[in-house]
Amino acid sequence: MNALQFTLGIPLLASMLLGLFGQRTWAKTFNVWTAAAGFAASLWLAWGILQNGVLGGEATQFYVDSFNVYLITLTAFVGATSALFSRPYMARERASGRLSDGRMRLYHSSYQGFLFTLQLALSTNNLGVLWVAMEGATLATVLLVSLYRTPGAIEAAWKYFIICGVGIALALFGTVLLYFAAARVIVDPDQALLWSVLARHSSEFDPVVMAIAFVFLLVGYGTKVGLVPMHTWLPDAHSEGPTPMSAVLSGLLLNVALYAVVRVKIITDGALAMHPVAHNPHLPGYLMMGFGLLSFTVAGLFLHRQQDIKRLYSYSSIEHMGLITFAFGLGGPLATFAALLHMTVHSLTKSAIFITVGHASHIAGTQLMANIRGLIRTQPAVGWGLLIGTTAIAGFPPFGVFVSEFLLLIATMKAQPWLTLPLLMGLAVAFAGLFRHLHPIVYGDAPEGQNPVQANMWPVAVQLMLVLWLGLAIPAFLARWFDQATLLISGEGLL
Amino acid sequence: MLNQLPLYQQAILTLAAMILFSSFALLAQNRVLAMIHVFAWQGLLVALTTTFVAYDSGAHHLYFSAALTVALKVLFIPWLLHRLVRRMGIDREMHEVGHPAMVLMTAAALVIFCYYVAQPIHQLSTSITRNTIAISMAVVVLGLLMLITRNKAVSQVIGFMSLENGLFFAAVAATNGMPMVVELGIAFDVLVAAVIFGVFFFHIRDSIDSLDVAQLNQLAEHDQ
Numbered sequence: 001m002n003a004l005q006f007t008l009g010i011p012l013l014a015s016m017l018l019g020l021f022g023q024r025t026w027a028k029t030f031n032v033w034t035a036a037a038g039f040a041a042s043l044w045l046a047w048g049i050l051q052n053g054v055l056g057g058e059a060t061q062f063y064v065d066s067f068n069v070y071l072i073t074l075t076a077f078v079g080a081t082s083a084l085f086s087r088p089y090m091a092r093e094r095a096s097g098r099l100s101d102g103r104m105r106l107y108h109s110s111y112q113g114f115l116f117t118l119q120l121a122l123s124t125n126n127l128g129v130l131w132v133a134m135e136g137a138t139l140a141t142v143l144l145v146s147l148y149r150t151p152g153a154i155e156a157a158w159k160y161f162i163i164c165g166v167g168i169a170l171a172l173f174g175t176v177l178l179y180f181a182a183a184r185v186i187v188d189p190d191q192a193l194l195w196s197v198l199a200r201h202s203s204e205f206d207p208v209v210m211a212i213a214f215v216f217l218l219v220g221y222g223t224k225v226g227l228v229p230m231h232t233w234l235p236d237a238h239s240e241g242p243t244p245m246s247a248v249l250s251g252l253l254l255n256v257a258l259y260a261v262v263r264v265k266i267i268t269d270g271a272l273a274m275h276p277v278a279h280n281p282h283l284p285g286y287l288m289m290g291f292g293l294l295s296f297t298v299a300g301l302f303l304h305r306q307q308d309i310k311r312l313y314s315y316s317s318i319e320h321m322g323l324i325t326f327a328f329g330l331g332g333p334l335a336t337f338a339a340l341l342h343m344t345v346h347s348l349t350k351s352a353i354f355i356t357v358g359h360a361s362h363i364a365g366t367q368l369m370a371n372i373r374g375l376i377r378t379q380p381a382v383g384w385g386l387l388i389g390t391t392a393i394a395g396f397p398p399f400g401v402f403v404s405e406f407l408l409l410i411a412t413m414k415a416q417p418w419l420t421l422p423l424l425m426g427l428a429v430a431f432a433g434l435f436r437h438l439h440p441i442v443y444g445d446a447p448e449g450q451n452p453v454q455a456n457m458w459p460v461a462v463q464l465m466l467v468l469w470l471g472l473a474i475p476a477f478l479a480r481w482f483d484q485a486t487l488l489i490s491g492e493g494l495l
Numbered sequence: 496m497l498n499q500l501p502l503y504q505q506a507i508l509t510l511a512a513m514i515l516f517s518s519f520a521l522l523a524q525n526r527v528l529a530m531i532h533v534f535a536w537q538g539l540l541v542a543l544t545t546t547f548v549a550y551d552s553g554a555h556h557l558y559f560s561a562a563l564t565v566a567l568k569v570l571f572i573p574w575l576l577h578r579l580v581r582r583m584g585i586d587r588e589m590h591e592v593g594h595p596a597m598v599l600m601t602a603a604a605l606v607i608f609c610y611y612v613a614q615p616i617h618q619l620s621t622s623i624t625r626n627t628i629a630i631s632m633a634v635v636v637l638g639l640l641m642l643i644t645r646n647k648a649v650s651q652v653i654g655f656m657s658l659e660n661g662l663f664f665a666a667v668a669a670t671n672g673m674p675m676v677v678e679l680g681i682a683f684d685v686l687v688a689a690v691i692f693g694v695f696f697f698h699i700r701d702s703i704d705s706l707d708v709a710q711l712n713q714l715a716e717h718d719q
Binding site: 061126128129131132135136139142143146149150151152154155156157158159161162165166169170172173175176177179180183189190192193206208209212235236239240302305 | 628683692716
């Protein structure tokens with residue numbers, strides 16, 4: 001047994017067990033412990049990568065390098081902290097009678113199943129299996145979005161299912177085209193979808209087929225990233241589902257979908273670079289920049305008109321995913337490094353925010369921002385958590401989001417100076433959009449009879465401390481992983 | 496040119512044309528039961544094509560894929576839809592297609608566009624693959640069109656599954672199928688998706704008393 005088998009096996013096994021026993025009172029605790037065990041296994045895996053470099057060879061089904069190892073650890077970590085948060089949260093939902101035993105079973109089983117599909121998507125070397133895992137992630141979460149069975153929840157889940165289903169179907173078409181291009185070059189059909197093999201042979205593929213395949217894959221996986229205009233499912237699914245789900249959807253699923261896009265971009269770049277005259281070698285980059293900038297701008301504007309607190313932060317997620325997509329599209333070592341860092345800090349910050357938002361909406365008894373007031377007075381830990389989290393996500397120093405956005409701005413100034421203008425404006429618009437809502441929520445007068453709830457703020461504190469740490473100093477091993485991943489994606493290292 | 500091709504390839508081309516035709520039939524059909532039947536026929540045509548390709552190319556794992564398609568797309572999913580539709584008492588319901596002439600004209604234009612996209616692929620110039628790629632892309636796009644133009648949940652699901660047929664057809668026609676582990680994974684996902692769709696029909700009906708998903712519109716961004 002190696003670390004990878006544990007990383008994948010623990011959530012899979014837990015999902016099956018919780019499918020049988022998820023309604024028991026110990027299931028919530030079991031969920032936390034298995035998620036923690038998954039995190040321990042991922043640390044073990046990361047330790048192995050740190051010692052030996054890449055896990056998996058040229059033609060193995062699993063492949064862990066410096067690009068996905070940190071995402072695997074991050075996924076397991078946020079999965080564990082959100083499980084810790086979900087224990088009191090779901091106990092409260094169960095006690096209030098909103099959920100029955102059967103739905104608790106469904107919830108716990110789907111939660112672990114979702115973590116399994118994400119880890120599978122990240123660690124597999126086979127682009128077909130990656131697709132299967134991404135679709136599996138949709139299937140695992142769609143019944144969670146409709147968990148409360150309110151008309152809004154049903155609508156959100158239907159939208160999520162249809163839009164992501166179609167999106168992911170387009171990604172499958174892209175995968176078929178990719179396989180079609182690869183099968184002409186790589187003799188063994190079983191190897192023609194393995195990413196490590198494809199990356200080595202990428203310069204031999206037909207550029208036209210690869211370009212068409214990339215467009216399909218970008219739109220397909222981009223739907224799950226939440227890129228505008230395919231984003232409409234995202235705020236609905238985040239706002240109607242249980243809050244621990246919003247935390248993992250926003251913090252993890254979006255990252256994994258973007259990871260898939262970047263893996264494919266590496267291959268497409270390789271194929272197009274061989275024919276710089278006949279085909280534009282920057283096509284994938286330009287497409288990603290366009291989609292990214294559009295998402296960034298549109299989502300920033302939409303922040304202003306939100307009324308539901310979870311919708312507010314899900315638009316903020318779209319905005320940040322747009323920014324990361326833009327950074328990957330811009331290419332070059334500096335922007336790529338910034339994008340990798342931003343993926344990490346966004347996912348840590350955003351899941352911490354969603355955890356806090358979950359407590360806040362329990363305190364106020366609603367998700368409508370007009371009725372959430374005076375959090376700092378009612379429960380200082382929650383109020384300050386929300387304030388600090390939002391400050392971090394808005395890109396203030398000394399948090400990690402500031403560092404990555406700063407690096408990205410420098411890279412943009414060097415490569416496409418004119419684009420710094422929309423970037424800076426977008427950041428200002430998003431900042432205003434967040435704080436105009438946040439100010440009365442944390443500082444306003446608390447309504448009569450508003451009482452603190454039992455809240456576990458440890459996950460939030462730890463995650464925000466990590467974001468702060470990444471803003472002040474990136475540990476050497478992480479910097480080296482980022483650097484190796486940058487080398488892999490952009491062709492040259494930064495350090 | 497057609498009679499220079501081997502018999503099996505001619506058969507594959509004919510079947511591809513029939514699959515495309517069945518997509519048009521789905522677009523224009525407004526009876527629920529008939530729609531399910533056309534969908535089952537489309538699945539059967541795809542399975543037949545797969546068998547021919549398997550025989551023609553000697554890729555034996557495709558026989559297995561064909562059997563899987565028959566089991567899933569010809570038998571299980573149509574049976575499931577049939578049962579759900581009967582149980583909900585909507586089997587006589589008409590799903591009106593808005594502007595049928597416009598929809599079919601758009602569909603024809605989309606088919607031409609798909610041929611246009613497939614045209615510049617050089618490595619296709621000698622084979623029948625150019626036709627089949629274009630047709631499979633067209634089936635995918637027509638499935639999308641069906642999703643957009645229909646507002647009943649059952650029709651949307653059939654549109655979605657027909658889109659899936661197009662993808663499977665693309666994989667078979669262009670590359671003799673995907674590796675086995677991928678095909679099994681995809682089949683599993685389709686199976687789970689079909690079951691979840693079934694669950695959703697009941698949820699939607701409980702929620703809005705009909706399966707008209709156009710009524711699911713309270714979450715859209717409204718003006719304040």
